[in-house]
Amino acid sequence: MPEMWHSLYLRADDPPAIAAALLGALRQHGYQRYDPFAGGTGTPPGLKTFVRHFIAPAVDGWVRILGEPDLQTVIDLSKGRVVLHAWLTDADGGLALYRDGQASDEALATLLRPGKTADDLRHVLAGHVAVAVDPLSNAWPAEIRQLAREHNVNPEQANPMIERITSRLLGKLDRASGGEASEMQARASALATGANRPNWNNTSGQRLKALAAVLDLPSNWREPDFETVRAAYQAARYLRKSPNARLMPDEQEALKALPDAIRYEAVYAGK
Numbered sequence: 001m002p003e004m005w006h007s008l009y010l011r012a013d014d015p016p017a018i019a020a021a022l023l024g025a026l027r028q029h030g031y032q033r034y035d036p037f038a039g040g041t042g043t044p045p046g047l048k049t050f051v052r053h054f055i056a057p058a059v060d061g062w063v064r065i066l067g068e069p070d071l072q073t074v075i076d077l078s079k080g081r082v083v084l085h086a087w088l089t090d091a092d093g094g095l096a097l098y099r100d101g102q103a104s105d106e107a108l109a110t111l112l113r114p115g116k117t118a119d120d121l122r123h124v125l126a127g128h129v130a131v132a133v134d135p136l137s138n139a140w141p142a143e144i145r146q147l148a149r150e151h152n153v154n155p156e157q158a159n160p161m162i163e164r165i166t167s168r169l170l171g172k173l174d175r176a177s178g179g180e181a182s183e184m185q186a187r188a189s190a191l192a193t194g195a196n197r198p199n200w201n202n203t204s205g206q207r208l209k210a211l212a213a214v215l216d217l218p219s220n221w222r223e224p225d226f227e228t229v230r231a232a233y234q235a236a237r238y239l240r241k242s243p244n245a246r247l248m249p250d251e252q253e254a255l256k257a258l259p260d261a262i263r264y265e266a267v268y269a270g271k
Contacts, residue, residue, distance in 0.1 A: 005198040005225060008065040008074065009084040009217060013058045019265050022065065025076040026051065031269035037234055039241040047270030054229045055265040062218035065267075066226045075101050082107070086208060086221070093204025095211050113216045120214050129210035197225070224258055232261035 012018050023033060031051065036043045053067040069085065077083050078098035086095045097107050109118045199205055200222075212221050224232075231254035235247055239255075240262065247255065255261060 004068055005088040006066070006068040007086050007221065008069060008077075009086070009221065010063050010065070010077075010081060011061060012063045012081075013061060015055050015058055015063050015265060018063045018065070019055050019267055021077060022053065022055070022073070022267055023269070025073040026070070026267075026269045028076060029070060029072055030271040031070075031073075032271065033267065033269045035266070036268060037237040037266060039237060043268075044270070050268070050270045052226075052230075053267040054226065054233065055267060056220060056229075057260070057263050059220045060218040064218060064220055066224075066229055074098055078102075082111075084111075084217075088198045088200070088205055088208055090199065093202075093208050095208060095215075108215065111215045111217075113214060116214045121211075124207065124210045124214055127207070129206050228254070228258055229261060229264055232258035233264055233266060236262040 010018055026033070031049075032044070032047075034043050034047075035041050051067065051070050051073075053065050053069070056064040056066065068087075071085075074083055074085055075098055079101050081099075083098045084095060085098065087093055095108075097104050097111075099107055109121055112118070112121060200209065209222075231251075235251040235255040238245060238251070239247070
């Protein structure tokens, strides 16, 4: 199933203050924070509803919050400030603006890039978009993109190659396991080729990219994605807890793809 992509954007240059405000909003709705990463306290038993966020370092005067939010906490977080919520799923996508606890899409016109006009924004909102189609490699996980760059791999040739390798390997496992590896094959192939990633080339993805070209969003508005940060942050926390530990190859690649992952703040909460 394709991954859901969500991001919040707040005009700020103090990520710890935004983290405190987010936690305050979450606590008002019964959430308790937990830390499932190395050196943390783990996930408390009994929780049934979860939100998982990473707060990125400030970029271009914005703080980005990665991860699918509880919409009520977004409304609370917008009291006294503007909060943008962008999302892309397999079914739809969009961008909503909240200010002082109210949805206010009309206020998007106050966030135009220099040189862009309200007519440009209306044009995009009406569905008239003309943006470049993402190359195949943009759908790959960050660690696979990193490997491709290091080895000068042609993305157009790599996707069929990855499909062949996973099919061949898991075909052998399937025969050896009496059929139990069949389901694994589809999952592994999707992971390796990025098929479980949001589709930025569908109508909603193209519209979001066009909106980002018109609005004064930060340069990190879209990447890294949540899973890239989670994998790198997990490796970074493991090293912070055990500086002499030896990372697995996938952990090494994840951290190489996002070397400053430890600068992100994890805000995981449940109720």
